[in-house]
Amino acid sequence: MDFSGGTRRSRRLQVELNVTSFVDIIFNLLVFFILSTSFTTGATSAGLVVDLPAAASADQQVRERDVVVAMTTDGLIVVRGAAVAADALPALLEEWRKDNPTGWVIVQADAAVPHGRVVEVMDRVKSVGIARVLIAAQAQ
Numbered sequence: 001m002d003f004s005g006g007t008r009r010s011r012r013l014q015v016e017l018n019v020t021s022f023v024d025i026i027f028n029l030l031v032f033f034i035l036s037t038s039f040t041t042g043a044t045s046a047g048l049v050v051d052l053p054a055a056a057s058a059d060q061q062v063r064e065r066d067v068v069v070a071m072t073t074d075g076l077i078v079v080r081g082a083a084v085a086a087d088a089l090p091a092l093l094e095e096w097r098k099d100n101p102t103g104w105v106i107v108q109a110d111a112a113v114p115h116g117r118v119v120e121v122m123d124r125v126k127s128v129g130i131a132r133v134l135i136a137a138q139a140q
Contacts, residue, residue: 071109
């Protein structure tokens with residue numbers, strides 16, 4: 001029996017996908033992941049963890065034109081994510097200075113690195129005529 005009052009017609013069910021709300025969700029996820037990503041400033045060299053000594057006057061920010069020379073307790077010297085021998089440091093810094101004449105060299109030594117080793121690296125930096133040298137410290 002047909003209670004529709006007429007002939008039988010097949011109805012097609014039209015399915016629509018609301019793309020606008022889907023795009024909104026994707027953009028919200030994208031913004032969330034961008035904001036929750038950790039950014040590095042160059043103060044640490046490629047995931048290298050250096051326990052800096054504390055100082056009340058530690059306020060210098062690392063800029064793009066600065067170079068960080070990190071020193072670890074096991075004697076490793078790291079510049080821009082690559083381990084460097086102490087003898088190769090002056091040549092590397094001379095090359096850097098050609099492109100960044102107003103940049104600073106920031107010596108980032110672990111608190112347990114012997115003072116003599118830090119002075120040796122600073123001497124190598126100054127041996128190529130770089131006078132803009134800072135020692136990194138953690139703000140108190």
